[in-house]
Amino acid sequence: xxxxxxxxxxxxxxxxxxxxxxxxxxxxxxxxxxxxxxxxxxxxxxxxxxxxxxxxxxxxxxxxxxxxxxxxxxxxxxxxxxxxxxxxxxxxxxxxxxxxxxxxxxxxxxxxxx
Amino acid sequence: xxxxxxxxxxxxxxxxxxxxxxxxxxxxxxxxxxxxxxxxxxxxxxxxxxxxxxxxxxxxxxxxxxxxxxxxxxxxxxxxxxxxxxxxxxxxxxxxxxxxxxxxxxxxxxxxxxxxx
Numbered sequence: 001x002x003x004x005x006x007x008x009x010x011x012x013x014x015x016x017x018x019x020x021x022x023x024x025x026x027x028x029x030x031x032x033x034x035x036x037x038x039x040x041x042x043x044x045x046x047x048x049x050x051x052x053x054x055x056x057x058x059x060x061x062x063x064x065x066x067x068x069x070x071x072x073x074x075x076x077x078x079x080x081x082x083x084x085x086x087x088x089x090x091x092x093x094x095x096x097x098x099x100x101x102x103x104x105x106x107x108x109x110x111x112x113x114x
Numbered sequence: 115x116x117x118x119x120x121x122x123x124x125x126x127x128x129x130x131x132x133x134x135x136x137x138x139x140x141x142x143x144x145x146x147x148x149x150x151x152x153x154x155x156x157x158x159x160x161x162x163x164x165x166x167x168x169x170x171x172x173x174x175x176x177x178x179x180x181x182x183x184x185x186x187x188x189x190x191x192x193x194x195x196x197x198x199x200x201x202x203x204x205x206x207x208x209x210x211x212x213x214x215x216x217x218x219x220x221x222x223x224x225x226x227x228x229x230x231x
Contacts, residue, residue: 001161031217042205043159043221090157096217101147101166103209103217105159 004106023093028073030097037090049076118222137206148189153203
């Protein structure tokens with residue numbers, strides 16, 4: 001199984017600032033994803049991080065707010081831009097592949113915006 | 115319509131007893147996969163078990179088994195011999211489609227399991 005690490009594990013940020021979250025996988029994976037989990041809610045997919053090209057965003061999420069990079073097969077970043085208190089959530093990185101029954105999550109980044 | 119439905123917001127079970135967490139799904143794809151994850155209060159998502167739509171046998175992983183009823187579109191998680199450490203939120207998720215790289219998951223709302231001593 002893939003081991004996924006995320007940095008930072010938690011942060012408290014001021015309204016209007018930006019935070020970049022890093023995700024590192026210990027092996028080459030086919031797909032990487034970013035999910036958001038708002039307080040008391042389920043997980044919602046933000047985007048698929050594509051290696052060397054623009055991420056694919058889900059409905060309701062835009063690149064200006066959540067820019068994503070994936071420079072290689074094992075690393076991705078998610079930036080939460082111009083934050084507001086509504087962005088307070090757990091942000092989870094996920095990696096899938098090479099088998100279709102393998103999909104793992106990082107420990108999450110717990111973000112609080114004040 | 116919701117793709118994944120978990121009708122039990124909360125469940126209670128006595129330690130050492132078995133418990134079933136319900137999950138129904140909705141898809142028109144013939145090829146799909148069903149996942150169960152455990153999320154303790156720490157927030158991490160722990161992969162428990164996977165069932166493919168073409169798998170003929172129910173998946174099992176230690177104390178976890180998946181009761182897969184394809185015609186009813188249900189994929190219930192059975193936890194045998196519950197332990198206090200099983201207290202957590204449990205999420206059912208589905209991946210649809212075949213081939214290519216369609217790995218994204220759709221999650222249910224989750225079931226909060228509490229194991230009583």
